[in-house]
Amino acid sequence: MQGKLKVTLLTGRTIEQGVGKEYGKSSPEYYEACSMVYMDADDMKKLGVKNDTHVLVTTPNGSVVLRAVKYPRSAIPGLIYIPYGPWANAIVSDATTSIGTPSFKGTPAEVESALGKPVLSMQALLKKEFGR
Amino acid sequence: MSVINAVTCPICGCLCDDIEVTVVNNEVVKIKNGCAVCEAKYLGYNSEHRIRKPLMRKDGKLVPVSMDEAIHKAGEILANANYPILYGWSSTNCEAQRVGVELAEEVGGVLDNTAVVCHGPSLLGTQEVGIPTSTLGQIRHRADVIIYWGCDPWSAHPRHLERYTSFTEGRFEDSEWKSYVNKVKAAAGMKKLLSAQRREEPKKVHDTAAESVDFNKPPETLQKEGRKLIVVDVRKSMSAEMADYFIQIQPNKDYELMQAMRALVRDEELDVDQVAGVPVKYLREVVDLLVNCNFGVIFFGMGLTHSAGKFRNIEVAISLTRDLNMRTKFLIMPMRGHFNVSGANIVFAWQSGYPFGVDFSLGYPRYNPGETTSMDVLLRGESDAALVIASDPGATFPKRAVQNLVKHPLIVIDPHMNATAMLGDVVFPSAFVGIEVEGTAYRMDNVPLPLKKVVEPPEGVLSDEEILKKILREVRLIKSQKTKQKTEAA
Numbered sequence: 314m315q316g317k318l319k320v321t322l323l324t325g326r327t328i329e330q331g332v333g334k335e336y337g338k339s340s341p342e343y344y345e346a347c348s349m350v351y352m353d354a355d356d357m358k359k360l361g362v363k364n365d366t367h368v369l370v371t372t373p374n375g376s377v378v379l380r381a382v383k384y385p386r387s388a389i390p391g392l393i394y395i396p397y398g399p400w401a402n403a404i405v406s407d408a409t410t411s412i413g414t415p416s417f418k419g420t421p422a423e424v425e426s427a428l429g430k431p432v433l434s435m436q437a438l439l440k441k442e443f444g445r
Numbered sequence: 446m447s448v449i450n451a452v453t454c455p456i457c458g459c460l461c462d463d464i465e466v467t468v469v470n471n472e473v474v475k476i477k478n479g480c481a482v483c484e485a486k487y488l489g490y491n492s493e494h495r496i497r498k499p500l501m502r503k504d505g506k507l508v509p510v511s512m513d514e515a516i517h518k519a520g521e522i523l524a525n526a527n528y529p530i531l532y533g534w535s536s537t538n539c540e541a542q543r544v545g546v547e548l549a550e551e552v553g554g555v556l557d558n559t560a561v562v563c564h565g566p567s568l569l570g571t572q573e574v575g576i577p578t579s580t581l582g583q584i585r586h587r588a589d590v591i592i593y594w595g596c597d598p599w600s601a602h603p604r605h606l607e608r609y610t611s612f613t614e615g616r617f618e619d620s621e622w623k624s625y626v627n628k629v630k631a632a633a634g635m636k637k638l639l640s641a642q643r644r645e646e647p648k649k650v651h652d653t654a655a656e657s658v659d660f661n662k663p664p665e666t667l668q669k670e671g672r673k674l675i676v677v678d679v680r681k682s683m684s685a686e687m688a689d690y691f692i693q694i695q696p697n698k699d700y701e702l703m704q705a706m707r708a709l710v711r712d713e714e715l716d717v718d719q720v721a722g723v724p725v726k727y728l729r730e731v732v733d734l735l736v737n738c739n740f741g742v743i744f745f746g747m748g749l750t751h752s753a754g755k756f757r758n759i760e761v762a763i764s765l766t767r768d769l770n771m772r773t774k775f776l777i778m779p780m781r782g783h784f785n786v787s788g789a790n791i792v793f794a795w796q797s798g799y800p801f802g803v804d805f806s807l808g809y810p811r812y813n814p815g816e817t818t819s820m821d822v823l824l825r826g827e828s829d830a831a832l833v834i835a836s837d838p839g840a841t842f843p844k845r846a847v848q849n850l851v852k853h854p855l856i857v858i859d860p861h862m863n864a865t866a867m868l869g870d871v872v873f874p875s876a877f878v879g880i881e882v883e884g885t886a887y888r889m890d891n892v893p894l895p896l897k898k899v900v901e902p903p904e905g906v907l908s909d910e911e912i913l914k915k916i917l918r919e920v921r922l923i924k925s926q927k928t929k930q931k932t933e934a935a
């Protein structure tokens with residue numbers, strides 16, 4: 314079992330995130346849909362992380378605790394996928410490569426188990442990151 | 446009870462205009478034809494997350510204030526700012542966007558829409574090499590090869606397949622829905638069979654690791670008759686599961702793969718076995734199919750614009766389309782996200798000459814992504830105020846950009862209490878465009894469609910356009926008072 318795993322971070326849309334954002338960003342649907350990370354089943358085994366338990370994802374831009382979920386459709390070794398939202402954006406790269414668009418996909422990250430650490434609500438996350 | 450037909454859905458760039466909305470006592474009670482997201486919006490928009498009164502931050506907390514007080518405060522913030530940002534615009538109508546351009550020019554700010562975190566690179570790529578494209582109607586009736594590259598329509602544009610591509614009955618091409626249903630049934634049968642076999646031989650462990658090493662399978666499935674659906678992605682998305690052939694590529698390698706395909710289209714030999722994790726022998730078969738189709742189309746999404754290369758990925762995707770056009774008919778189209786982000790690009794370009802990232806600080810519009818987009822200005826920490834409308838940078842911008850956004854006065858106009866509204870200093874509730882306000886929006890293929898008003902907004906809640914006009918009037922008033930005071934002092 315490994316302590317930390319080096320992975321490539323992807324962020325993107327999921328249908329649950331789409332439904333959640335239309336109910337309202339402060340809705341429980343949005344929280345459930347966005348405060349999670351899809352991981353490869355074998356990668357989860359390597360870290361000793363079970364489905365629906367918490368992990369800490371760290372990048373040079375920050376770190377965030379998320380609920381790990383096994384990616385349902387295929388193996389995605391070395392990749393993690395976080396739906397768009399404030400949780401993903403707490404850690405995505407802000408490198409714009411001189412064209413204004415940040416690097417939301419394909420940047421390096423590290424994952425480790427975070428048993429016992431809570432996944433913050435949106436309000437708590439905004440308070441932590443921006444003081445409001 | 447009234448049933449309203451042919452309502453245009455104000456959510457994604459598909460702008461489905463066949464929604465049937467049932468209204469009872471000024472409340473939407475039923476939706477027909479819509480996707481899951483459409484239902485969530487129409488049935489859930491008027492929830493407890495709705496902002497119903499203007500709010501202002503006093504002693505660190507957002508408290509309700511009168512509309513006049515909020516308008517005055519917003520006017521004061523913008524009139525006194527040297528370099529404000531006016532960001533968002535993608536989930537409102539063109540009428541509000543037009544007032545936004547006037548306001549940005551008046552206050553000398555940076556006018557930007559959500560393309561900066563979305564298809565901004567696509568606009569840059571298009572400006573480099575042009576774009577061979579068409580309306581979605583052409584694709585619906587004629588396309589026999591459909592490629593989704595770096596996008597997942599099933600999740601982000603749920604009815605795109607059903608209305609415009611594979612699963613629609615076109616005049617010259619049939620729907621592939623039945624063949625898809627048969628495929629799903631066959632796969633379910635096979636799964637049952639395999640699990641029965643495994644039960645009989647319990648000692649044999651199913652080796653998933655061996656399967657995962659070689660992701661890509663031979664493109665035998667492309668031998669079928671009728672429309673072919675190909676998905677290119679770094680993970681097996683829902684859309685990839687529905688595709689006739691799925692190409693799984695390594696992250697950040699889209700550019701290489703497309704250049705390799707360009708070489709194959711030009712009948713050149715590749716001296717490698719695989720590109721971006723895709724065996725060249727499979728790639729050759731795929732390219733053969735593209736060259737031999739009658740009418741092909743590439744739809745692309747954030748997989749290209751957010752990965753390494755960004756606008757260069759788009760440039761090479763368009764170049765691939767151009768190369769394919771030497772052999773057959775091929776088109777390309779970005780999968781625009783917000784329902785009126787295309788409209789924002791069009792209104793901005795029509796009024797200022799540029800589609801996004803327009804800087805009015807010198808009194809005339811300037812455009813230089815990398816310097817003049819809201820993201821650049823925020824990351825450099827140069828702005829001193831912001832107005833955010835019909836979008837949520839608090840949840841969509843990287844952390845450092847939001848940290849600089851909240852350092853200075855922040856005006857938010859939105860119907861819902863989103864992340865940005867929670868961070869705002871002055872927050873205006875607005876009516877939902879396409880539900881409570883009518884207007885015009887542009888579909889992802891740049892076709893303008895009318896949005897309908899199906900219910901009345903809550904009392905005292907104004908449209909984006911009305912709020913912006915009030916702020917603009919207030920800004921002009923404050924500025925003229927300032928000039929008067931200066932001349933009197935002189």
